[in-house]
Amino acid sequence: MNGYLAISIRGTGRALPSRVLTNADFEKMVDTSDEWIRTRTGILERRIVSDGQSTLTLAVDAARDALADAGMAATDLDLIICATITPEYPFPATACFMQEQLGVPDIPAYDISAACSGFVYALISAAHFIHHGTYRNVLVVGAECMSRFTDYTDRGTCILFGDGAGAAVIGPAEREDQGMYYCHMGADGKGAATILCPGGGARTPASRETVDQRLHSLKMNGREVYKFAVTKMQQVIHDAMVAQGLAADDIAMIIPHQSNLRIIESAREKLGLPAEKVFVNIDRYGNMSGASVPVALDEVRKSGVVGAGQWVLLVAFGAGLTWASALIRT
Numbered sequence: 001m002n003g004y005l006a007i008s009i010r011g012t013g014r015a016l017p018s019r020v021l022t023n024a025d026f027e028k029m030v031d032t033s034d035e036w037i038r039t040r041t042g043i044l045e046r047r048i049v050s051d052g053q054s055t056l057t058l059a060v061d062a063a064r065d066a067l068a069d070a071g072m073a074a075t076d077l078d079l080i081i082c083a084t085i086t087p088e089y090p091f092p093a094t095a096c097f098m099q100e101q102l103g104v105p106d107i108p109a110y111d112i113s114a115a116c117s118g119f120v121y122a123l124i125s126a127a128h129f130i131h132h133g134t135y136r137n138v139l140v141v142g143a144e145c146m147s148r149f150t151d152y153t154d155r156g157t158c159i160l161f162g163d164g165a166g167a168a169v170i171g172p173a174e175r176e177d178q179g180m181y182y183c184h185m186g187a188d189g190k191g192a193a194t195i196l197c198p199g200g201g202a203r204t205p206a207s208r209e210t211v212d213q214r215l216h217s218l219k220m221n222g223r224e225v226y227k228f229a230v231t232k233m234q235q236v237i238h239d240a241m242v243a244q245g246l247a248a249d250d251i252a253m254i255i256p257h258q259s260n261l262r263i264i265e266s267a268r269e270k271l272g273l274p275a276e277k278v279f280v281n282i283d284r285y286g287n288m289s290g291a292s293v294p295v296a297l298d299e300v301r302k303s304g305v306v307g308a309g310q311w312v313l314l315v316a317f318g319a320g321l322t323w324a325s326a327l328i329r330t
């Protein structure tokens with residue numbers, strides 16, 4: 001999708017649980033090693049919720065942080081979109097609980113389920129609403145409690161995931177050059193079964209058997225997803241840069257979904273991008289699905305490496321299979 005959307009990022013925030021799960025912790029849980037995890041994924045540690053924390057608590061904390069950063073009150077919001085595949089309950093939407101906790105009655109609130117691409121999907125939706133004047137200030141959140149949907153006996157998946165939430169308050173552009181200049185969303189349902197939580201839905205409702213068979217946690221064909229991701233990440237970055245006629249030097253920062261350092265590095269090397277222009281925090285947080293991009297966005301903004309008028313490219317892919325990108329001039 002090409003076409004300018006007149007928006008600005010007013011504020012960003014994040015919430016990360018304080019509890020840390022290291023690779024050494026996994027060595028005691030499953031047949032793995034720090035060396036295998038580091039070299040195959042780039043992950044050193046991830047954050048995991050404690051009792052009393054959940055997708056909702058992280059989402060609300062990140063939202064409050066973003067509102068404070070924007071210098072806005074929750075009552076300034078016109079819409080809340082929460083991207084999550086680990087919702088507080090199967091229904092209703094986690095965003096509705098957020099709306100209640102933030103104290104903004106009556107404004108619309110809904111969830112988007114697009115896994116690791118969820119925040120970028122939500123951001124693109126918000127940008128269209130704002131550009132066309134439907135809503136003015138939109139809270140976009142990516143929040144996940146992956147640990148509650150992880151099988152800690154499956155070494156092929158459990159070492160990958162972490163919990164967290166990131167948020168952004170999006171509003172109309174404040175300068176003429178500010179905005180989302182290019183965005184793209186895609187999905188390939190043929191790959192829907194490659195990353196799946198098989199139990200607990202309408203097809204296979206929860207039962208004693210589904211619990212015994214560990215069907216309430218994420219199952220993934222890692223090799224298939226890897227092949228898809230390594231091609232898609234590179235293609236999506238390339239397409240966004242070509243669409244806007246940008247070279248590597250023109251972009252201040254690419255913020256990719258953090259699923260595997262090898263996937264990020266492969267795309268970076270094939271596109272000839274310097275390491276300092278591709279943001280990485282997977283070593284500290286693992287893969288937080290829909291929370292990875294907004295947490296990274298918040299870290300980038302608050303580190304001050306991206307100034308006003310510079311280009312930032314958000315890129316994500318994940319279960320669905322889905323992918324998305326958004327090229328923003330800050």
Ligand code: ACO
Nearest residue numbers: 032033036115116155156222223225226259260289318319
């Ligand atoms: N420790 C040690 N050995 C392991 C581990 C582990 N934690 N996990 C798997 N292995 C073994 C396998 O059993 C296999 O052994 P074998 O050769 O004897 O059969 C060997 O390591 C290689 O397994 P692969 O699956 O081929 O390992 P790979 O190098 O592909 O790495 C990984 C696995 C990290 C999961 C990788 O495939 C990957 O990152 N895939 C993409 C994941 C992703 O991007 N997901 C995206 C979205 S998630 C979402 O949307 C919610």
